[in-house]
Amino acid sequence: MFSGQSAEPAVSVIVATVEAERSIVECLRSLKAARGGSAAELIVVDGSNDTTADLVHRIFPDVALIRMRAGTLAPRLWSAGLAVAKGRNVALMTGHSKVPYNWLDALGSALGPGVSGSGGPVALSAASSLLDAAIYFLRYSAFMPGGNAGATSTREIAADNAMYRGDILRRHSRSFDDGFWEVDFHHRIRAEGEALAMVPGARLEFGRSFPLMAISRQRFAHGRHFGRWRVRNTKVTRLRTFVAAPVVPFVLMARIAGRVFRSGGDALRFAAASPLILWLSICWAAGEARGAAEA
Numbered sequence: 001m002f003s004g005q006s007a008e009p010a011v012s013v014i015v016a017t018v019e020a021e022r023s024i025v026e027c028l029r030s031l032k033a034a035r036g037g038s039a040a041e042l043i044v045v046d047g048s049n050d051t052t053a054d055l056v057h058r059i060f061p062d063v064a065l066i067r068m069r070a071g072t073l074a075p076r077l078w079s080a081g082l083a084v085a086k087g088r089n090v091a092l093m094t095g096h097s098k099v100p101y102n103w104l105d106a107l108g109s110a111l112g113p114g115v116s117g118s119g120g121p122v123a124l125s126a127a128s129s130l131l132d133a134a135i136y137f138l139r140y141s142a143f144m145p146g147g148n149a150g151a152t153s154t155r156e157i158a159a160d161n162a163m164y165r166g167d168i169l170r171r172h173s174r175s176f177d178d179g180f181w182e183v184d185f186h187h188r189i190r191a192e193g194e195a196l197a198m199v200p201g202a203r204l205e206f207g208r209s210f211p212l213m214a215i216s217r218q219r220f221a222h223g224r225h226f227g228r229w230r231v232r233n234t235k236v237t238r239l240r241t242f243v244a245a246p247v248v249p250f251v252l253m254a255r256i257a258g259r260v261f262r263s264g265g266d267a268l269r270f271a272a273a274s275p276l277i278l279w280l281s282i283c284w285a286a287g288e289a290r291g292a293a294e295a
Contacts, residue, residue, distance in 0.1 A: 011104055011163070012041040012087030016077035018218070020095030021050040022208040028060050030098035035105055044095070045081045047072030049214075052095065071214075073221055075179030078159065082169060082176055091163040092180070096209040097122075106202035107163035110151040116168040116194040117186070119157025120202025121145040124266070132209050133269045134276035138219075138252070138284075141259040145203055154198040156186060161204040168194060184229060212276075219280045220287035227291025241292035248288065249281035 013031060017024055028044070031037050045066040046053040056065050066080055078092050089108055093099070103120070110118035122140040124133060143158050159182035168189060175188065186196060210218070230236045256277065260270045270277075 008086045008088050008166075009039060009041045010087060011036070011089045011091055011108065012043060012081075012085035013037075013091045013093065013104075014078055014081030014085060015042070015044045015093055015095050016074040016081070017044055017046045017048055017052045017056075017095035018072070018074065018077070019048050019050050019210050019214050020046075020052045021048070021055060023097075024052050024055055024095040025059060026207070027093075027095045027098050028056070028063060030100075033101060034099055034103050035101050037104060040091075040104060041085065041087055043081045043085060045077040047074075047077050071217070073179065073218060075159075075181045075225075078180040079176040079178075082173065082180060085166075088166045089163050090166055090169055092159045093162075093204065094160050097160065097204050097206050099204050100202075103202055103204065104163075106199050110197040110199045111163065111165050114193070114195055115197050116189050117157060117162060117164045118151065118197040118199050118202070119143070119154075119159075119162040120199050120204055122158060122161055123203055123205050124269070125205050125207035128207055128209075130269075130273045131212055131215070131276055132207065133266075134273040134280060135209055135215055136206050137256050137260065137270055137273060138277050138280050140206060141256040141265075144259065144263045144265050146200070146263055151197045151199045154196050155190075156183070157196050157198060158182070160206075161202065179225075181225060181229070183226070187233070215280065216283045219283035220290075223284035223287025224291035224294075225287075227288035227293075228295045229291075230288075231292045231295035236292075238292045238295065242289055245285045245289040248285035249278055252281040252284070253278055 031042060043064045044056050047068045047070055049070045053067050056063055068080060074094060107118045122143045123145050124136045227241060231238055260267055
């Protein structure tokens with residue numbers, strides 16, 4: 001999957017973009033301003049219906065750009081970037097976010113023997129809409145900013161704010177043919193004795209993102225993939241998935257609410273976005289049931 005060239009940059013950054021025309025310029029400017037960003041290999045892999053790719057091509061001609069079919073899911077966009085990335089370490093994010101100046105240093109400092117991946121918390125931009133907030137709480141509630149302690153061992157990190165050792169990615173490159181699905185990948189590397197680290201200093205800000213129909217389709221597709229994976233790789237049966245599907249959205253809502261209140265997050269924004277969160281949770285649950293049926 002990776003280039004075999006010997007002249008490798010210290011890090012490659014793969015930015016998956018889907019309907020990111022409102023945020024991609026700010027995203028790439030933050031990456032270029034990041035310490036070490038000027039020496040990083042920047043790769044944008046785009047699956048948008050909008051003008052994202054054209055903006056990248058016109059404003060950032062030095063950034064590698066891969067255009068893919070509109071609507072391609074982020075894990076498959078990341079996989080396409082991994083196929084050409086040359087860095088000794090590889091960072092992943094989406095075009096809906098921006099990073100602080102120390103992002104690359106903070107993530108890279110946690111990697112080493114036995115620690116194959118590092119991730120940081122994800123904060124919600126003050127400029128985000130209610131739909132952006134709904135996407136944020138649904139996708140990133142487990143990774144909301146907390147204390148300022150140093151890097152700690154963790155079971156999961158969000159691939160949307162992550163860096164991995166290139167050697168561990170190369171070792172598993174054949175498994176990315178259907179996309180880089182971080183839950184699958186983390187499951188495999190934990191079985192090998194590898195660890196993941198959470199780095200509070202690598203805080204990424206999630207901002208303006210998808211239209212409602214686009215994120216609804218994506219939540220269904222992600223749930224579908226998870227439903228297939230869960231039935232094939234765990235003891236969860238198709239029947240259990242079907243029976244649970246009607247209550248899954250409410251379980252997700254309760255879980256997110258608990259995280260928001262425990263972390264001291266923005267409870268008012270969560271409450272205002274809750275109808276949209278519930279809708280996107282229904283899309284996920286429907287996809288999960290569909291995927292279980294297909295497994």
